[in-house]
Amino acid sequence: VSRIPFNVLLFDDFETLDAFGPAEIIGHASQYYELHYFSLSGGEIVSKQQVSVNTISLAEIATGVLLIPGGIGVRRLVTDTSYLETLKKLAEQAQFVLTVCTCSALLGKTGLLDGKAATSNKLAFDWVRETCPGVNWIRKARWVVDGKYYSSSGVSAGMDMTLGFLSDLHGDGLAQEVATRIEYLWNTDKTHDPFADT
């Protein structure tokens, strides 16, 4: 049985845990998914926390699940129309699209989330709302699912969302097993958001 590509899209100044928290979890479901790390043109990408990662060019991507982190790098990309066009095509082709933190604003700028429910980082929520007024933003949510689009709150919430994604697709047993294996205290309730009022 062939595994589904789980494609992580990186860009300079991405937030490290946004990408690698979910990747850690998906790596423990390797019976279903194979992880690949991409960037627009491939090559070296450096995270906000100075992790230098070697990536594959988007020219080589195969359809599967798309995960996109947030981070300060998003602020540049939301006005890059060429990048947004590429992202829109990618997201349309993907079976599922998972965004972490402020990346929901980046995806929102493609128009694909218009009229859909999504959440984002709590400290940047006003900026996110202004950037994409057409999205039905849910402030109090650890993560939100609308069709094939999963969006999470800030940074660490991406891990809760990814476990939720595994649970939705493969059953709660697998998600709980992965959480135990990585000794992660999973916030299983996507409406439980202790950071909504910060």
Next chain:
Amino acid sequence: VSRIPFNVLLFDDFETLDAFGPAEIIGHASQYYELHYFSLSGGEIVSKQQVSVNTISLAEIATGVLLIPGGIGVRRLVTDTSYLETLKKLAEQAQFVLTVCTCSALLGKTGLLDGKAATSNKLAFDWVRETCPGVNWIRKARWVVDGKYYSSSGVSAGMDMTLGFLSDLHGDGLAQEVATRIEYLWNTDKTHDPFADT
């Protein structure tokens, strides 16, 4: 004011979150620390979850805090006497040494933890205990501090430990602030270990 080097030591098949969970947290305390990623000889290192990371050679390391992840790669290194000698020197010179997951067994093999308290991954605990019988292994602990040595339980526990480290050195206010910024539900009590009986 110069910042303290926070040196993350990587090796092939390291567990991704063991390294990048703590790095994420330290990146939010950049007024105190600067992050660097090393490996024995420098160059490309690939994690168990297929993240390809560019690293600096240990020849260029400056004394500071040393963080070492665990992961399946540790199993090869515990019998590599040359690597253990290098690690011992590094750890002796470091101001603090933080180990995540099974890395406490790797550090234990240097003899530096003999007679000291430490913890490790719960699913590999028997292996860890057999590998380093001279260490005072604490099973029920999210993380353990003994002098300059911090050790955490499996994978995600490294984040709790790193916040604990920030709290010990710079006050609880900073640790809480970082946890909020990354929307992380910090398990602040190092004796609270829900995975001790797994």
